[in-house]
Structures are given as C-alpha cells and as structure tokens.
Amino acid sequence: MPTKKSSLSIPPLASKRFAIVGIILLCTLLQIANSVPGINLNGLGIYPRNLTGLTGIFFAPFLHGGWVHLLSNMVPFAVLGWLVCQYSVKRFWAVFVFTALTGGLLVWLFGRANIHVGLSGVLYGLWGFLISYGIMHRSFKAILISVCVVFLYSGFIWGVLPQRPHISFESHLFGAIAGIFIGYYFAKQDKKSNSRKL
Template identity: 75%
Template sequence: MTEKKTVKIPPISSKRFAILGIMLLCLVLQIVNSLPGINLNGLGILPRQMSGLSGVFFAPFLHGGWAHLFSNLVPFAILGWLVCQFSVKRFWLVFAGTALVGGLLVWLFGRSNIHVGLSGVIYGLWGYLISYGIMHRSLKAILISIAVVVLYSGLIWGVFPQRVHISFESHLFGAISGAFIGYIMAKRDKQKSPKL
C-alpha cells in the first residue's frame, strides 16, 4: 500500500504566502501584459474618471514594463518582510490600507494619466514602518524604523515630481497613508500593551 503525498499550500497567514503571493501575481500579470495585443494597464487608476476608479484595486499589481516590475520587487519584499515582523495580519492591513487610501487620493488629485505599479504600496510600507517606530517607541519598532531609514532614506526623493512618466503622486499618497496607518496602529497598540 503506497502512501499518498499531499502538497501543502501555505496558509494566508504565512509570511511566505503574503509576500511571494503578491510578487507572483504581479509577475503573472506582467507576462500576460507582454503578450501581443494585450494592454492590462488600461485597468490602472485614471484620475477623476469613473472608469478609472476601479484601478484603485488593480493598479498595484500592474506595471509599465519589466524594468518597472523588477525595480519594485526587491524593496517590496524587504519592506513587506519587515512589516510581517509585527504580524502577517498587520501586513495585510497595511497593504490593503495603503493601496486603497493611497489609490483613492491618486484618483482624486493625481495627474490625468494612467497610474500603475506597486511603488505606492512600497511607499506605504515605508511610511508605516517609520511612523510606527516613532510613535510606538518600543525597542523592536525603533530598530526596524532605523533599519528602514538606513536602507531606504533615498525614497524621500520619490515623493517629489521628477520625471513625467513616474507617478510621484502614488509615492506621495502611499507614504502619507502608510504614515497615518502607522500613527493610528501605534496609538492603539500602546493602549493595549505598552511592551509590544
């Protein structure tokens, strides 16, 4: 009698699933987007157009090309992993919060171009980690915040207009929404457990 081998699928609560799952989705969509006659980027955020409002949900997973995608994967993996050090649930909250709030702000105030890319969420994770460390002031949060500043201090320049084809609005509003979420969560966590 032979034993049946079962394939274990990592649960949604695992760090690996959270980060690699999103990266894989972006990769698959970029492959599809590279096929002749297909342009998924039309599903991105088109500010102040009702047809472009659904882009708030799709934009983080779409990219302008392979270079755009690859430039986002490493910082997303590192910053996402750092947020996961608090909990995977926290990662999902920050990811969804920055994607939705930042995306809505881009839709309201961004330039009238299609905005796509994971960079808005990356800036959201960045803003969250710095804000949370400053507000919570636990040793763990401060050390992570310092690591983020050391590794990614250069991201600050991305919130200013530089190149026409780069959505600084996604960076700016992602960072603002991430910092706001960090502030709210730090206050809540301090009230629940000052020693977190």
C-alpha cells in the same frame, strides 16, 4: 481513527512566505500577460477623476509599465514587506490593503490625468508605516526596524517629489501619507493595548 495530515496543503494567508511571494508572483504573471502582443492590461490602472478609472484602485498595484518597472519594485517590496511581517502577517495585510486603497483613492482624486500603475504606492505605504510606527510606538523592536528602513531606503524621500513625467510621484506621496497614518493609528492602539495588560 486519526488520519495523517496531507503534505500538500495550500499556504495560509497567515504565512509570511505566501503574503510576499504570492503578491510578487501575481505581479509577474500579469506582466507576462501584459507582454503578449495585443494585450494591454495597464488600461485597467487608475485614471484620475474618471469613473471607469476608479476601478483601477484595485488593479493598479499589480500592474507595471514594463519589466524594468516591475523588477525595480520587487526587491524593496520583499524587504519592506518582510519587515512589516515581523509584527504579524495580519498587520502586513492591513497595511497593504489600507495603503493600496487609500493611496489609490487619493491618486484618483488629485493625480495627473494619466494612467497610474505599479506597486510603488504600496512600497511607500510600507515605508511610511514602518517609520511612523517606530517613532510613535518607541519599543526597541519598532525603533530598530525603523532605523533599518531609514538606513536602507532614505532615498525614498525624493520619490514623493515630482521629478520625471513618466513616474507617478502622486502614488509615492499618497502611499506614504496613508502608511504614516496607519502607522500612527496602530502604534496608538498597540500602546493602549499594552497599557491595559500592565
């Protein structure tokens, strides 16, 4: 006998809402914990060329230097994440994980000897992916999204340059490089796949 589907279901990883809101909630919860006196989770961030700091590659995107730092990342993350999800949520997760890990590893290898935390490396990865993919794929949809990204966040280009000592421009730079690379890769793969269907 068929049973009714429960109305209380866990959002699947394929949900756009889960992908974006879930990460925002995780970052917010960690910042709440980090605000409790005596707790300093930022010690789990990336500390370049130190073996204990290597594990920070996995934690750094979800930790922030304060509420202002967190809030300044959330809106562009929601916008850029949503734009990447227009291709697919699977594509969003691929770009997120690749830019977080690759950008984080490059920060660990070449960054300044400070603790690096924040979602901004991934932000720049999403930004670099959307622009690179649009240029390489050249479909109407890809170009339109790319133009929107350039229009909304053209100022990101200055973030890859060293400006303020407390801002990790290395995370921005290496995140953008990782995003550009994976955008190029996926555009080539998608063009090959489309040509086979013709």
